Structure formats: C-alpha cells, structure tokens
Amino acid sequence: MTVIHAENALLPNGIARDVRVLLSGGHIDSVEMGVAAQPGDERHRFLLPAxxxxxxxxxxxxxxxxxxxxxxxxxxxxxxxxxxxxxxxxxxxxxxxxxxxxxxxxxxxxxxxxxxxxxxxxxxxxxxxxxxxxxxxxxxxxxxxxxxxxxxxxxxxxxxxxxxxxxxxxxxxxxxxxxxxxxxxxxxxxxxxxxxxxxxxxxxxxxxxxxxxxxxxxxxxxxxxxxxxxxxxxxxxxxxxxxxxxxxxxxxxxxxxxxxxxxxxxxxxxxxxxxxxxxxxxxxxxxxxxxxxxxxxxxxxxxxxxxxxxxxxxxxxxxxxxxxxxxxxxxxxxxxxxxxxxxxxxxxxxxxxxxxxxxxxxxxxxxxxLGSTCGIEPGKPADLMTLDISEVPWLSAEHLLDHFVFASGVGIDTVWVRGRKQAEHGRHIRRDQISARFRAAMSDLLARDTG
CATH class of the missing domain: 3.20.20.140 (Metal-dependent hydrolases)
Structure with missing residues (x-):
C-alpha cells in the first residue's frame, strides 16, 4: 500500500488542493481532497495521471x-x-x-x-x-x-x-x-x-x-x-x-x-x-x-x-x-x-x-x-506521475501545466504504473542495466549496417 499526498493534483474535474491518494493492488483505492499529509505519506508538489x-x-x-x-x-x-x-x-x-x-x-x-x-x-x-x-x-x-x-x-x-x-x-x-x-x-x-x-x-x-x-x-x-x-x-x-x-x-x-x-x-x-x-x-x-x-x-x-x-x-x-x-x-x-x-x-x-x-x-x-481507463479516482489503475517544479517554485498551480508543455523548467519527477514506481527523480529505476544492453545492441547493429 502506498499513500501519496500532493499539494496539487489534476483530478477529473480539474486541479484540486491538498489531495491524498491511497494506492492498493495496482489501483487507486481512495482520493481525499482538502486534507493534510499524514506521517508516512509520500509527498509531492503536483500529481497527475500518466x-x-x-x-x-x-x-x-x-x-x-x-x-x-x-x-x-x-x-x-x-x-x-x-x-x-x-x-x-x-x-x-x-x-x-x-x-x-x-x-x-x-x-x-x-x-x-x-x-x-x-x-x-x-x-x-x-x-x-x-x-x-x-x-x-x-x-x-x-x-x-x-x-x-x-x-x-x-x-x-x-x-x-x-x-x-x-x-x-x-x-x-x-x-x-x-x-x-x-x-x-x-x-x-x-x-x-x-x-x-x-x-x-x-x-x-x-x-x-x-x-x-x-x-x-x-x-x-x-x-x-x-x-x-x-x-x-x-x-x-x-x-x-x-x-x-x-x-x-x-x-x-x-x-x-x-x-x-x-x-x-x-x-x-x-x-x-x-x-x-x-x-x-x-x-x-x-x-x-x-x-x-x-x-x-x-x-x-x-x-x-x-x-x-x-x-x-x-x-x-x-x-x-x-x-x-x-x-x-x-x-x-x-x-x-x-x-x-x-x-x-x-x-x-x-x-x-x-x-x-x-x-x-x-x-x-x-x-x-488503447482499451484502458485513466484518471485519479477510485477504481482506476494507479498510473500516475508527478512534476518536478523545483526550478520554478514561484509558479501557481494554474500555470504549471502550461509551463510543462510550452516552457522549460518543469520536468517529470516520479512515475508509477499500476502502483509500481518505475521512475524517480526523472530517472528510471533500472536505467543502467537497460541502457547497457541497448548500447551493445546498437554497436552491433551499426557495425552490421556499415560492414
């Protein structure tokens, strides 16, 4: 079980403040709005569906x-x-x-x-x-x-x-x-x-x-x-x-x-x-x-x-x-x-x-x-991401998504798929081993292409 507390979150009806999301069994179990973080919660600034x-x-x-x-x-x-x-x-x-x-x-x-x-x-x-x-x-x-x-x-x-x-x-x-x-x-x-x-x-x-x-x-x-x-x-x-x-x-x-x-x-x-x-x-x-x-x-x-x-x-x-x-x-x-x-x-x-x-x-x-469902609401798959806004802390929540799409300074921080954390601090949790195999494959392919 994972509990995420977000200062701001993109819910089906728009951006909400102080949102607490409980993840269980790969799905979203509950969503609370306007609540304070509790001890043990994973805290983020802006949460939205992946x-x-x-x-x-x-x-x-x-x-x-x-x-x-x-x-x-x-x-x-x-x-x-x-x-x-x-x-x-x-x-x-x-x-x-x-x-x-x-x-x-x-x-x-x-x-x-x-x-x-x-x-x-x-x-x-x-x-x-x-x-x-x-x-x-x-x-x-x-x-x-x-x-x-x-x-x-x-x-x-x-x-x-x-x-x-x-x-x-x-x-x-x-x-x-x-x-x-x-x-x-x-x-x-x-x-x-x-x-x-x-x-x-x-x-x-x-x-x-x-x-x-x-x-x-x-x-x-x-x-x-x-x-x-x-x-x-x-x-x-x-x-x-x-x-x-x-x-x-x-x-x-x-x-x-x-x-x-x-x-x-x-x-x-x-x-x-x-x-x-x-x-x-x-x-x-x-x-x-x-x-x-x-x-x-x-x-x-x-x-x-x-x-x-x-x-x-x-x-x-x-x-x-x-x-x-x-x-x-x-x-x-x-x-x-x-x-x-x-x-x-x-x-x-x-x-x-x-x-x-x-x-x-x-x-x-x-x-x-793709035949799936989405959104931060109970029963939906826990496919989520958070934004890294450390470079633009002055931005209001209403401007963060525009900044993410059109400007620099807002990036992807953490990504969960079906409740499993796959990326953190903008980096995939298995990046080193996956990239090493990719580099070897590309070296072999390019050698074949030019050989």
Whole structure:
C-alpha cells in the first residue's frame, strides 16, 4: 500500500488542493481532497495521471537520427521508408528486445504509462516465420515487462504493397502474413498478453494499402472486444492512390465500408476533407496523432479545431520514436495549429488553459484508443506521475501545466504504473542495466549496417 499526498493534483474535474491518494493492488483505492499529509505519506508538489502513448513502432528507435541526410533529390516519407526497411531487415530478436526496453524506459521517464505497440516486424530476416510465430511479440512483451510499462499489443496484419492487393515488395518480407498465419499469431499473442499485468490485445490492419477489403473484414473479429488501429491518410500520395483504386479518399472509403466506432483509432488521419473530419468525430473513433513524427516526415497538419468542434477525441503517440517527449508531442501539436491558422491557443476552450486541455484530451483519447481507463479516482489503475517544479517554485498551480508543455523548467519527477514506481527523480529505476544492453545492441547493429 502506498499513500501519496500532493499539494496539487489534476483530478477529473480539474486541479484540486491538498489531495491524498491511497494506492492498493495496482489501483487507486481512495482520493481525499482538502486534507493534510499524514506521517508516512509520500509527498509531492503536483500529481497527475500518466499519459498513454497510443502509437509506437519500437524497432524504429534504433534508427533515430540516422535518416536526416538528404539524398540526391527531394526527400519524402517514401525515401525515409527505404532507410527504415534497411534497418528492419538487419535486426535480430535480441536487438529488438534491447531497443524496445530502452524505448519503453524512455517513455516512462517522459510521463507515458502505457504503449500501443503497432507491431509489424514479425519474421526472420529472410521472411520465413520463426519456429515460434510470435517470437517478436514475445520480445516486445518481455521488453515492456522489464521496463514496467503497460502494453496494448497491436499485431499488424500486412499483406500487400499497394491498393488493390499488390504483391509485397522485397523490403516488406519480414512484415507479411496471410490470414491463417495472422490468426495463429493473434492466438499466441493473446496468451502472451494474458501474462502481463494490465495487458491488452487488439488488431492493427496496417493501412488500406496493405490489406484488401476482404482481409480487413476478416481480421476485425480477431480483436474481440479490443481496439482496432489503422494508418490512414498520412500522405498525399496515399490519398491520390486510394482515389485511383476506389474512387474515394481513404477516410471516406473506411467510413463507408467498415464499422468504424469508438474501438477504432485512425492513426494520423492527416489529409481529410471537412466532411471526413466531421464524420470521424461523429463515429466516436480516436484520431491517433504523432506530431513529432508527422513533422519529421513532412506529413502535414491535422485539422484539430474542426475535429474538436465536432466532438472528436485524440491521443498522441511517438510513432517512429525519433524523440520521446510528452511535452514536445503536445507542444508541436498546438504549434502546428497556430502556424497553419495564424492564431494562438487553438486547442484550449475559451478562457481555458492550453496545457491543461492538451493533457486532458491526450489522456482521455489515449486511454480509449488503447482499451484502458485513466484518471485519479477510485477504481482506476494507479498510473500516475508527478512534476518536478523545483526550478520554478514561484509558479501557481494554474500555470504549471502550461509551463510543462510550452516552457522549460518543469520536468517529470516520479512515475508509477499500476502502483509500481518505475521512475524517480526523472530517472528510471533500472536505467543502467537497460541502457547497457541497448548500447551493445546498437554497436552491433551499426557495425552490421556499415560492414
């Protein structure tokens, strides 16, 4: 049993003073407001829920910063993808586990409590299945357990290289499954997730490029009650190719042809018309926004104001994992809106704090997208974090969240996942051993890449 006393805490109805939270069995047992700390309480200045990271490709953490050299012509998402494929084809299971553990440790230090792992590196380097078809899923689960982050595992179904069932290209050989192999992967993944505290399983049709309509319909029941995630409308070329194939835009086609509802998370959804934006919001699906990656890849800017005005929900993810920072994802999301609209404080409601609005929306949308629950209230998982405000002690509670998102001087101090302390004083409790294995893996990978 752990008892936390916070001078300020972000509760479902807003910021409250002198809050005492009792943690028991991985959940929040009770929340008291306006009470003094008692002997033995762990004392903190500002307590808030930790945030779900709804979209990650763990293996791509290995190539962070290694795709920033311009080629002979204009670079794009598609030229970046060629570099990513090269890295994907070089990694052994031990590399993947070491890289994922480092990544998940960094997520915890950044204030994330759960990760939606959009997992599509399934097979051996030559494209053949491992003796255990879920070998790589086992490694992802082991990394999440070592780091202590909660896992929503989203095994990806990937069968084609383009719309209309095009044959996969050579660089995709480690990703490809047919329906029978994918069903076997899902069956084994269910057993893996069942061993993880708070583990959740969903399905992830990679994109409309990578699945046929028949395949998309066939894999949805495998999610049972779990979430369904899909990349959609990330790139202009993707929209153009979808129109050429079907006569409809990607989001338009998906909404017309699939039972999109609150279990769905549409990753990126960058290039939508006003009608598509309203329809996604009205469907109850979550928009999975990855602002750092979307900026890094030159994807475009999501239309947040119209989406929110229509009742839409969003969460944030770190996607390619080039930078792990909750505050940077939220800041870049807001700044992209300001740049596109020549305005300020776009995502906040009238009279409201932008930092608070960003955090609350990322919390609620991220939890929905990953099939979990959140918030500092009895019965919810004890997924919590505290802020280090030692450098800005003069700030009022009302300004701390804005400072965390938009300025320097406020960082993450302590993080609990299901009541277990995973980071303290901004540092993961197993940082040294996890980082040592990561450094060894990266040295080996880069030697292979240049050898």
């Amino acid at each position: 945030i779900p990271n709804l979209h990650s490709h763990a293996f791509q953490r290995a190539m962070a910063g290694l795709a920033e050299t311009r080629g002979p012509g204009d670079d794009s998402f598609w030229s970046w993808r060629a570099v990513m494929y090269r890295f994907a084809l070089s990694m052994e299971p031990d590399h993947v586990e070491a890289v994922a553990a480092q990544l998940y440790m960094e997520m915890l230090e950044a204030g994330f409590c759960r990760v939606g792992e959009f997992h599509y590196l399934h097979h051996d380097k030559d494209g053949t299945a491992y003796a255990n078809p879920a070998e790589m899923a086992e490694r992802i689960a082991a990394a999440s357990a070592e780091a202590g982050i909660a896992l929503t595992l989203l095994p990806v179904f990937y069968a084609h290289s383009g719309f209309g069932g095009s044959a996969p290209i050579e660089g995709q050989r480690r990703f490809i499954n047919d329906l029978d192999r994918y069903a076997s992967l899902m069956e084994r993944s269910a057993k893996i997730v069942a061993r993880l505290p708070g583990g959740i399983l969903g399905v992830a049709p990679h994109s409309l490029r990578a699945v046929t309509p028949q395949e998309l319909a066939a894999i949805q029941p495998l999610a049972q009650d779990g979430p369904i995630h899909i990349h959609i409308a990330e790139q202009v070329k993707e929209v153009e190719d979808c129109i050429a194939w079907s006569g409809a835009r990607p989001v338009e086609w998906l909404l017309d042809c699939a039972p999109v509802d609150g279990r769905w998370c549409l990753i990126h959804a960058t290039h939508m018309t006003e009608a598509e934006t309203r329809r996604v919001a009205e469907s109850g699906a979550v928009a999975g926004l990855c602002p750092v990656t979307e900026a890094n890849l030159g994807d475009g800017v999501f239309s947040a104001p119209l989406f929110l005005q229509s009742g839409g929900r969003f969460g944030v993810g770190s996607d390619s994992n080039i930078l792990i920072s909750l505050s940077e994802e939220l800041r870049l999301l807001e700044y992209s809106q300001r740049l596109a609209r020549h305005s300020r404080n776009v995502i906040a409601p009238p009279g409201g704090s932008t930092g608070l609005a960003l955090l609350q929306r990322a919390l609620e949308g991220g939890a929905q997208a």
